[in-house]
Amino acid sequence: MGEYSVQELTSILAMQGFAGISLFSVLLLMALGLAIIFGQMGVINMAHGEFMAMGAYTTYLLSVMTQTYFPEFMNYYFLLAIVASFLVAGLFGYLTEFVLIRHLYKRPLDTLLATWGLSLIMQQSFRSIFGAREVSPTLPDWLMGSWMPTDTIFIPINGMFVLALTAVVTIGVYILMFRSTWGLNVRATTQNRVMSGAVGINTKQVDRLTFALGCGIAGIAGAAFTTIASTGPTSGSLYIVDTFMVVVFGGAASLFGTIASAFTIAQAQSILEFFISGSMAKVFTLLALVIILMMRPEGLFSIKVRK
Amino acid sequence: MNFVYERFLGGKSGALAIGILALLILVILPLALDLFRLNLVGKYLTYAFAAVSLVLLWGYGGILSLGQGIFFGLGGYAMAMFLKLEASDPESTSIQTTPGIPDFMDWNQLYELPWFWVPFESFTFTLIAILVVPAVFAFIIGYSMFKRRVGGVYFAIITQVIAVILTVLIVGQQGYTGGINGITDLRTLNGWDIRTDEAKYLLYFLNAILLLGVIMLGKFILTSKFGQLLLAMKDKEDRVRFSGYDVSNFKIFIFCISAVIAAIGGAMFTLQVGFMSPSFVGIVPSIEMVIFAAVGGRMSLIGVVYGTLLVNYGKTAFSETFPELWLFLMGGLFIAVVMFFPNGLAGIWNKYAPKVPFLRPLLAGSKKAESKTEPAKIESEPTTEGAK
Amino acid sequence: MSYFSRRKFLGKTGALISAMVAAGFITSTAIAADYPTAEVNTTGLSVTDDTVTVGILHSLTGTMAISETGAQEAEKLAIKQINESGGILGRQIKIIQEDGASDWPTFAEKSRKLLVNDKVAAVFGCWTSASRKAALPVFEKENGLLYYPTFYEGLEQSKNVIYTGQEATQQILAGLDWVAEEKGAKTFYLIGSDYIWPRTSMKIARIHIEKVLGGKVVGEEYKPLGDTQFGSVINKIRLRKPDVIFAAVVGGSNVAWFKQLNAAGITSDKQTLLTLSVTEDEVLGIGGENLEGFYSVMKYFQSLDNPNNAEFVKAFKEMHGEDSVIGDVTQAAYLGPWLWKAAVEKAGSFDVDKIVEASRTGEIELDTAPEGYVKLHPNHHLWSKTRIGKWNKDGQATVVYESELIEPNPFPEGYQ
Secondary structure, eight states: OTTSOHHHHHHHHHHHHHHHHHHHHHHHHHHHHHHHHHHHHOOOOTTHHHHHHHHHHHHHHHHHHHHHHOGGGTTTHHHHHHHHHHHHHHHHHHHHHHHTGGGGTTOHHHHHHHHHHHHHHHHHHHHHHHOSSOBOOOOOGGGSSEEOSSSSOOEEHHHHHHHHHHHHHHHHHHHHHHSSHHHHHHHHHHHOHHHHHHTTOOHHHHHHHHHHHHHHHHHHHHHHHTTTSOBSTTHHHHHHHHHHHHHHHHOTTOHHHHHHHHHHHHHHHHHHHHHSOHHHHHHHHHHHHHHHHHHSTTOSSOSOOOO | OHHIIIIIIOHHHHHHHHHHHHIIIIIIHHHHSOHHHHHHHHHHHHHHHHHHHHIIIIIITOOOOSOHHHHHHHHHHHHHHHHHHHHTOTTTTTTSSSTTSOHHHHHTTOOSOOTTTGGGGSHHHHHHHHHHHHHHHHHHHHHHHHTTTOOHHHHHHHHHHHHHHHHHHHHHOHHHHOGGGOBOOOOEETTEETTSHHHHHHHHHHHHHHHHHHHHHHHHHHHSHHHHHHHHHHHOHHHHHHTTOOHHHHHHHHHHHHHHHHHHHHHHHHHHHSOBOGGGTSHHHHHHHHHHHHHHOTTOTTHHHHHHHHHHHHHHHHHHHOHHHHHHHHHHHHHHHHHHOTTHHHHHHHHHGGGSGGGHHHHTTOHHHHHHHOOOOGGGOOOOOTTO | OHHHHHHHHHHHHHHHHHHHHHHHHHHHHHHHHHSOHHHHOOSOOSBOSSEEEEEEEEOSSSTTHHHHHHHHHHHHHHHHHHHHTTOBTTBEEEEEEEEOTTOHHHHHHHHHIIIIISOOSOEEEOOSHHHHHHHHHHHHHHTOOEEEOSOBOOOOOOTTEEEOSOBHHHHHHHHHHHHHHHHOOOEEEEEEESSHHHHHHHHHHHHIIIIISOOEEEEEEEEOTTOOOOHHHHHHHHHHOOSEEEEEOOHHHHHHHHHHHHHTTOOTTTOEEEESSOOHHHHHHHOHHHHTTOEEEESOOTTOOSHHHHHHHHHHHHHHOTTOOOOHHHHHHHHHHHHHHHHHHHHTSOOHHHHHHHHTTTOOEESSOTTSOEEEOTTSBEEEEEEEEEEOTTSOEEEEEEEEEEOOOSSOTTOO
C-alpha cells in the first residue's frame, strides 16, 4: 500500500469507522422495536419488516402529497413523516395486538406463524395500493450529499441523520422504559403478570401499548431507511433475518444487550466486508453468530432464557 | 401381523385413514387427472414429506424448525448432483472447454470435477448420501443446541439463519453448485429417461408409496415408548428430565429423523420436477412447509398430506385465476388456522366427523387410540419464557 | 397506483382485442384463405381458420412482478397492433396468460401447461435466467417456441428459444470500449450482485479490460442479493480510486447502492460510473437525483429519437397511462411478437420447426423496431446496436453514444 499517503489512509480509516457506526445505527434502529416486543412480551413478530415498510410508504405518501400541495415545505416534510410513520405503524400495531396477538400469548411459536400470515397480507396490500414497482420518496436537499470535515473525508449526511435518530429513539425508549411510570408497569408485567394485575396495573393495556410502541419504532426505522435503501412491497423481508439476529444475539429483555449486539455484528460485518467479498462476509458473520449462539444460547447479555 | 396393524397403521381408525389416503393418491387421483395435473400432485406430495417430518418434530416434539428447507434441499441437491453428472457425459458436453463436467462448472472456469462431486457418480453413494448427509447435519445442529437446552423461538430462529447461510452459499459458490439457477436440465437416472410419460407415472407412484411408508414409520415411532416420551417431553420437559431421561438425546434423534424424511422428499422432488434450485432451501419454502403442517393439523401424520395438497392446489388455482388474491388468502388461512383451528384439518375432522351419522360406525372404537395419540394440547407448548 | 392503471388497462384491452378480432376477421379473410389451416399447422397447434393462440408467461405475483410487468404489457401491445393490422397469415392472435409467480418450477409447470394442454403456437415470456433455465427443458422436450426478452449472460443457444435481448458481450464490450476511449479510463472497479448474470458479465468485462483495453481491474466485489449495506464497499472503492465503477447490482440492493453512493459524495462530477443494470424501470425506485450523470449501457432507452420509437412510446402510454416508463427489456419484449410474425410469414407456417428454420436464415429483420433496425442472427440472438445513456434528474437518459450493429456471440471465444 505504499502508493497511498498517510492522510489518505487515515481518511479511509475514519470513513470506514463511520461505515461501521452507521451500520450499527441501522441495525439497532431495526432491532429496537422487535427487541421491545420480544423482550417484554415474548412475542415473535415476523411482520416486523412489513411494519418498517409501512413507515417507508407513509413517508413516500407524504413526500408525494407535499410535492403536490405544499412544494415550499419540501425541506421539512421529512420530520413530519417520521412522526407520521410512528403513528401509523403504531396504530396498526395496536389494532394487530387487539385482533390477533392477544389471543396467542400462551403460544409463542404460534404468534410467529400468525404474524407471518399477517406479513403476507401486508405485502400484498402494499402491492395492491402502491404497485409492484419500488418507489422513491423525494428527499429534502439537506439530507443529500455528504459532510466534509477535511478534503478527503466524506461523511454521508443520511448516515449521520440515521445515527442521530437512532440515538434519540434509543434514549427515548430508555427513558420510557426505565424512568417512567408506564415503563415501570411494563417491566412489572413482564416479571410477574398476575401480581401486576393484582396491584392494579392494567396488564392488557400495557401489552397493547408495548406492542404498538414496538411497531411504531419499526415505522420510524422504515421512514429513516428511505434515505439509504429501497421501498417496495417486499423490502421489509430483506431486513427480517438481520433484525432477528441482533435481538437473539443480544439476549432478550435487555436494551443494553441489543445495543451491544448491534454494535458487535455491525463492526464484524463492516470490517470483514472491507477485506473480503460481500457475500462471503455475510456468510462468515452469520456463521460466527450461529456458533456463538450455540455455545452461549442466552445471548450476549441476558438474564436466564433457558427453559 | 397384529403388531404391524397396531403399531404401523395405528389400529382401526389409523388403518382406515391410511387406506383412504392410499386409495386417493394411488388410485383415484391417477385415474382422475391427466399427466400434467398428476405430475403437479406428485410435486405437492414431495412437500408432504417435509410436512410429515414437521408433525414428528413440531407437533409431537414441540420443536419448531424454520429450516426444514435445509434438509429438503440437501436431499434434492444430492440427487440432482448425481443426475447432473450423468447428464454431463463427455459426449453431450463436447463443446465445453472441459468435457464431462457439468456445464455451469465449465462456465465458471473449473477444469476438473470438485472432490465432493466425485462420489456422486455412484448411485449407491448418492442414495446413502440422501439419507446420511441430512442426518449428520441435523445431528451437528441438534447436538450443539439441544445439549445446551436451546429451544422454542431460539431454535426456530437459528434454523432460519442456517437456511439463509446455506442459500447465500449456494447462490454465491455457483461454480460448485449451479448458483441461483440451480442444477437444471436433468435427464436420465442410470440410463432411464426421467422425462418420459411412463417415467413420470412411475416416479409418481414410487413417491406416493414412499410417502405412505414414511407415514407408517411415523406412526410406528409415535406409538412406541419413544413417542410417548416425546409427548411427555413436549408437555412437561422438566418432569421427563427429572425422571432420569436425557431429554436432549430424544430431541436430537427426532430432529435427525425429521431431517431424513424431508430429504427423501427433496430427492423425489428433484426426480419429478427435473431440477433443484436454492429457492427451495431458504426461509420462504421452509415456512411454507410449516404452513402445510399447520393447515393439515400438526398432530396428524395423515392430515398434513391433505393440508399440503389443499394449500398447493389453492396456490395453483388462485394464481391462475386471481393472482392478486392469493397472498391475501394464504395469509388469512394461516392466521385462521393458528387462531381458530390449531389442529388444522385433522382437528376439524376429529371434531365434526363423529357427528356425521354414517361415519359413526366406522369411527367407533377408535376413540381409545385417538385419545392416546392425539392429546392435542397445543396450549401447553413449551415456551422460551425469555423474560422469566 | 400503477396497479390501478394496469387493472384498467386489462379490462379495456380485453374489450379492444375482441373488437379487433371481429373487425380484423373481415379484412383478413382473403389472406387466411391462402393459408389453409391443414397446411400451416401440421403439428396440432391451437390454430383455427381465423385464430392462433399464443401464451404469455411472466410473474404477475411475487418479487419478480416488479420487473416483469413492463415486459408483459409490451407483448400485449405488440399483439394488439398485429391484430389491428390484420393478424398473422390472416389469423387473429389470442392470448392465454399464465402467472409464473416468481417461482422457477411454476415457470416449468406453466410452460408445460401452455404447450401440452393449450397447444400454443409460441410463448412470450420468462425474465430471469433461473426461470428460463427451468422452463427450457420443457420447451426442448415439447418442441415449443419461447421468445425471451431479457439481456442475459449468454452461454446458451437453444433451438427452441429466440433471444430478443442482448447477450452479455453485446452489452458489455461496446460499453467498455466507449468508456476507455471517451473517458480515457484505465482502471476499473467491478461490482455486482452475487449470482450468475453479474458474475458472468464481470468475467467477460475483466478479460476485455485486461487483454483488449490494456487496463487494470482494481477491485471485484459481489454482494448477496437483497443486501442493502454498501458503506464498506464504497470505502474500498475510494481507496482504490478507479477511473470507472462498472456495476451490475440488481433489485432492492440497486436502490441502496446508488443512494449510499450519492450520500458518500461519489457523484458523477467526480466519478465515472457505468452500469449494466439500470433501465428506466429501475430509476423509479432509485430516484433520478441519485443517478444524475451516471451512465447505463443498454440497447434501448425511452428517449431514443427516431420515428419508430416515438410511435411506440405514444402507443404504450396510450395503453398504460401517461406515467408509464419503458425500459430496455420492455422494448425487447415488444419485439418478440413482431419477430415471430416475420418468421411465420416467411415460413408460411405455424410449425415450430419451420419457424426455426426461417429464423435461422438470417433474413428475419424488423425495420419498425423502436430501437431501430434489428436482424435475427442464425444463432437465435439479435444483431443490435448498443447505446450509452447518461441519466438526467427526471429519470430519462440522454443517449450519448450509439454503436454500429453488433453481432451476437453467446459463446464468445476467448472470453470464457
